[in-house]
Amino acid sequence: MNQRIKKQSIIIIGGGVGGLFCGAILSKEGYDVKVFEQHYRIGGGLHLFRRNGIDFETGMHVIGSFQEGGVMNKICSWLGIMDKLSILPSDDDCFELFQIGRDGKIYRYAKGVDRFIDTLARHFPEERENITRYVRAMYDIVDEAKIFHLEHGDFFNHHSEKFMQSVGDFINSFTENETLRAVLALSNPLYGGDQYHTPAYIHSIISSLYIESAARFVGGSQQLADALMNVIRQYGGEVFTRNGVKHIEIENKAITHIKTADNRQYSADWYISTIHPSSLFKLMDTSKIQRSYWQRIDSIPNSYSAFTVYIIFKPETFPYLNYTGYYIDDYSQVWRHYEYQEETFPNGIMYITPPVKMHDKFAQKMIVNCIMPFSVVQKWENTTVGKRGDEYNAFKKRCEQQIINKLDLIFPNIRNSIANVYSATPLTIRDFYNQKEGALYGVKKDCKNIMLSHIPVRTKLKNLLLSGQNINLHGIVGTSLTALNTCGELLGLEYLLDKIKNM
């Protein structure tokens, strides 16, 4: 790399997963980096918040590919932070457990291709061949997404038919058995799945990641955010907290400077935005950008939001569970988590007991996520945190109780173990992340019109690049790999991937 590029300066908007990975990579490569985060603490989805002395993760409960040879392991090793992370693999024989209320059946997803197939084939012996074909097809799709193997490749333009098939059609193409179809789709809340629109590549990448290496942070996800921040600082970069970007000034199709919450101006050679594109456009005078460009991106529909319950258990009363649990009343609800009805909410729940130390016998806490569309809380959309009113508070209490009623079906007497309950609604997610409609996973990818939902890293402004979960894929792996793509625009992607691979 030549000296001129080495000295270039970068401003990064948002100190979450994408912003911190971009910041760490570019600092290490010699750029002068400044990251601006609106909250008092960096992290975004990695941020830990505290209630009654107990830390809770906001948005990073299950992780993948941190095992030896995994892509996150390689990136973090190259950044020199892998040994700073405390990670606990989920159980081999069950990293995800699904309970169906109607027939009381319990299905387990087990780790490793063979074990995964064997475990499911016990429920569907006559379907073993079909399950095997399904798993192989998922892995073939992952092979097409070259970046997962740190290879250069065009994600969107060169792919097989299955890659962009709808996830529903993809799963259904392997079996006529309706129960097995439902069982193969059970984890779709993990990616806000829509059977008709979510592309099969999203299902395949996330499912295979967890089949290989589902795990969780011990002591919480903030450790990764802090480690990345330390890399940025170690190479001379700066990370500003409580200093959100309030305005972006544009001239001649380029950003001239930003204004931050502390009323200061900063400028750089390059700017990287990792926040939701609709939130980004609100910071600019959009009349200075090509109208068709920003209107297209601004109008992309978003993924679903969620209602989340945070439970603190009385000491040593509830067992630690080393898997992610799911419950739905009936197989027919597998794709209907987002269909909200006041009386029957939630259609399904996903629960996890985050580990505090390596060999927990008891759980200190539980986080329960339930898909909820933003429209449910829309009537309070103009309110702010702590001032949303009595009706909203009553709504939250009712949802909490309905979710605990579901938990009670899985764990009779769980109420006796509960010390405190807190909750977050789609409005909490919207306001905490500055994420339009509180979308859990950013904009919705639609296989029926992938180019409409595709947001390129390069923008119509000469010195603005995009990164974060809205660009390619959400989650720890999707967002980190997108950070490689974004940084690759400056460093050369092949150069960067080779460096990580050949470390």
Ligand SMILES: Cc1cc2nc3c(=O)[nH]c(=O)nc-3n(C[C@H](O)[C@H](O)[C@H](O)COP(=O)(O)OP(=O)(O)OC[C@H]3O[C@@H](n4cnc5c(N)ncnc54)[C@H](O)[C@@H]3O)c2cc1C
């Ligand atoms: C409830 C929930 C559970 C999840 N569970 C998982 C999981 O188990 N595993 C997984 O892999 N993924 C999970 N995800 C998804 C994961 O958290 C996201 O994909 C990831 O955090 C996206 O990273 P990002 O950098 O795009 O955005 P974020 O991590 O959200 O970072 C964006 C940052 O920008 C900041 N910001 C916004 N506006 C401004 C501004 N104007 N100026 C400065 N800063 C600003 C925000 O405060 C935030 O810190 C979950 C998400 C949610 C909401």
